[in-house]
Amino acid sequence: MTEVSWERVVPPVPENPDVVIIGSGLSGLTAAAYLAANGKKVLVLEQYDVAGGCSQTFRRKNEWQFDVGLHYIGGVRTGEIGRIIGGLGLNDRIEFPELDPDGFDTFVFPDLEFKVPKGWDNYVGRLVETFPDEEEGLRAVTDVMRNMMEELREVGIPDSDTDLKEYVEKAPTVVSWGMRSMTDLFDEHYLSERSRAVLLGQAGDYATPPSRTPVTLHSGVVDHYLHEGAFYVRGGGQEMAGHLVDLIHTYGGRVRTHAEVERILTEETGSGGYRVTGVELAGGEEIATESVIATGDIKHLFLELLDPEAVPEDIRNTVDGYRMATPLVTVYLGLDFDITDRMPATNYWLHSRYDQESYYEPVAAGEFDADPPVYISSASAKDPGHEGHAPPGCSTLELMTWATPDPAAWGVDESEEAPKYSRQDGYREAKQKITDQLIDRAEEQLGELRSHILWEEAASPMTQTRYTLSSGGSSYGIELATDQFGPLRLEYRTPIEGLTLGGVSSRRGHGILGAMAGGVESASTVLGRSLRTEINEGTVFGDPSQLTSGAEGWDALEACRKLQEKALRA
Ligand SMILES: Cc1cc2nc3c(=O)[nH]c(=O)nc-3n(C[C@H](O)[C@H](O)[C@H](O)COP(=O)(O)OP(=O)(O)OC[C@H]3O[C@@H](n4cnc5c(N)ncnc54)[C@H](O)[C@@H]3O)c2cc1C
Structure with a gap:
């Protein structure tokens, strides 16, 4: 960390930006940071009043701080997240406290508890200890998952330049299992319902039914945390966004909030196609640019922001047909005691049953699950000693599940005459019902909570849509499923000249890693060279000695707020 004290410096909004980035989640900010560090004049436009998208934290009464969408990440040291922030010279500025290496995830089933330890050997060993009669099948399944990730680390995801013959030789597991489902893999090795459920214990990280979950996806999620451990970000998720915003501003780019893009302006190229000429904001302001990276909701982009004639019919139909991922519900609690007395630095996954496929039936039917699974995370447990999360002696707790967006x-x-959804009694009752269900279930694990609650609120799929404009309340974009995964998703370079895709529905998918890695791909597409390759070779872009984020007085949330057209003093 630098010795200088932090001063918030917000440059003016650049005129005629080289690249406009729609959305200030980690996809948009990572793309903008890499472009700014490579000399491009960037403008990030964010419709909400704080930058960070799902990676935000929010504060209540100046006492409580809650995370929206960063509860744990992997690969922060030698892995891909570590390399991405390293390529911007940020890795010694952001700290990552490690979760319990003997059990960073704890799966609690009706009659079984399974702690996921760091390291593939430890994990497989514990699985075999738990299900000794299934040793052969468990080893075969985990071999496929592990080999696939080793192969991908070695040769990467194939693209249009890949020599397919060579790829088949070097990545046989990816080729044979990459796009098949976890259910197929389990069936092939006759695993029981119980061991399948334990293997899928953290599937809420993507929320897809096992019959549609690509083996690559689940293996990637498991490996992401097993490989070098699971981590939180010291100070909360907003730190990641704050450092990126600061970097973009240091290199003369700008993040502008309260700036909703309502249209992407295009013109005909003369050869039957369309090219980007600018964007129009809510209120009518137009900003001219030849290059736009769109990281918000994919349906919103192709079906609303662009004129219909600019979107080729096959893309319109494909996007229209995409299924959105199952949305989440979160309950935020401020508690009057120190949670580390009741839980280690782990995520609890409280499973109500072993049949994992059945979790998604109520969602498909537009109903609530009578007995939903519950995920428990606490920043106070993962980042003990950090003062920002709760008043001294107090703690925060987040309880999550998934639910229908209907x-x-x-x-x-x-109906048009009805009041705003959040003021309707029916909505409030439904939200309170699920809140009570989640707290009841959390009490079974953590002991009595209700008499200790000093702050309580909940976020529904409608909340997610309100804050990020996502379709169907999804925070994971289009469902990561065997029929809309990898090459079955749209490419970063769209057929509209100057329009680059980003965000959770692009090929690298969702999660903090997916968002940041996708941001690197979007920036690479604009620059016409592979930043991923350069990052992996150790290139550091820009001049990190100019950066002041993380210094004394640093406040990530302040770095991300008050960034309207004429930035206000923090
Ligand atoms: C409850 C929850 C828990 C999660 N937990 C984890 C976790 O523990 N680990 C993990 O790795 N991942 C987690 N995730 C997922 C992860 O947070 C997201 O996948 C990732 O942050 C998405 O980044 P993004 O930039 O692609 O999208 P977003 O963060 O959604 O950003 C998109 C931004 O675009 C803006 N926008 C959209 N349309 C427009 C427009 N027209 N004009 C201007 N701005 C626009 C939105 O307001 C938003 O700020 C979680 C997500 C949630 C919601």
Whole structure:
């Protein structure tokens, strides 16, 4: 960390930016940071009033701080997240406290508890100890998952330049299992319902039914944490966004909040196609640019922001047909005691049953699950000693599950004359019901909580849509499934000249890693060279000695707020 004290410096909004980035989540900010560090004049436009998208934290009463969408990440040292922040010279500025290496995830089933330890050998050993009668099948399944990730580390994901013959030789597991489902893999090795459920214990990280979960996806998630451990970000998720915003501003780019893009402006190229000429904001302001990276919701992009004639029919149909991922519900609690007395630095996954496929049936039917699974995370447990999360002696706790986005199930009257959804009694009752269910279940694990609650609120799929404009309340973009995964997703370079895709529905998918790695791909597409290769070779872009983020007085949330057109003093 630098010795200088932090001073918030916000440059003016650049005129005629080289690249406009729609959305200030980690996809957009990573793309903008790499472009700014490579000399491009960038402008990030964010519709909300704080930058960071799902990686944000929010504060209540100046006492409590809650995370929206960063509860744990992997690969922060030698892995891909570590390399991406390293390529910007940020890796000694952001600290990552490690979760319990003997059990960073703890799966609690009706009659079984399984702690996931760091390291593939430890993990496989514990699986075999738990299910000795299934040793052969478990070893075969985990071999496929592990080999696939080793191969991908070695040769990467194939693209249009890949020599396929060579790829088949070097990555046989990826070729044979990459796009098949976890259910197929389990069936092939006759695993029991119980061992399958334990292997899928953290599937809420992507929320896809096992029959549609690509082996590559689940292996990637498991490996992401097993490989070098699971980590939190000291100070909370907003730190990541704050450092990137600061870097973009240091290199003369700008993040502008309260700036919703309502249209991407295009013109005909003369050869039957369309090219980008600018964007139009809510309120009518137009900003001219020849290059736009769009990281928000993919349906919103192709079906609303662009004029219909600019979107080729096959793309319109493909995007229209995409299924969104199952959305999440979160309950945020401020508690009057020190949670480290009741839980280690782990995530609890409280499973109500072993049949993992059945979790998704109520969602498909537009109903609530009578007994939903519950995920428990606490920044106070993962980042003990950091003062920002809760008052001294107190703690924060986040409880999550997934649920239908169907407004009718949430008691929302969508008619024009109805009040805003959040003011409707039906909605409030539905939200309180699920809140109570999650707290009841958490009490079974952590002991009595209700008499200790000093702050309570909940976020539904509608909340997610309100804050990020996502379709169907999804925070994971389009469902990561065997029929809309990898090459079955759209390419970063779209057929509209100057329009580059980014965000969770692009090929690298969702999660902090997916968002940041996708940001690198979007920036690479604009620059016409592979930044991933340069980062992996150890290139550091820009001049990190100019950066002041993380110094004394640093406040990541302050770095991300008050960034409207004329930035206000922090
Ligand atoms: C409850 C929850 C828990 C999670 N937990 C984890 C976790 O522990 N680990 C992990 O790795 N991942 C986790 N995730 C997922 C991860 O946070 C996200 O996948 C990732 O942050 C998405 O980044 P993004 O930039 O692609 O999208 P977003 O963060 O959604 O950013 C998109 C931004 O674009 C803006 N926008 C959209 N349309 C427009 C427009 N027209 N004009 C201007 N701005 C626009 C939105 O307001 C938003 O700020 C979680 C997510 C949630 C919601």
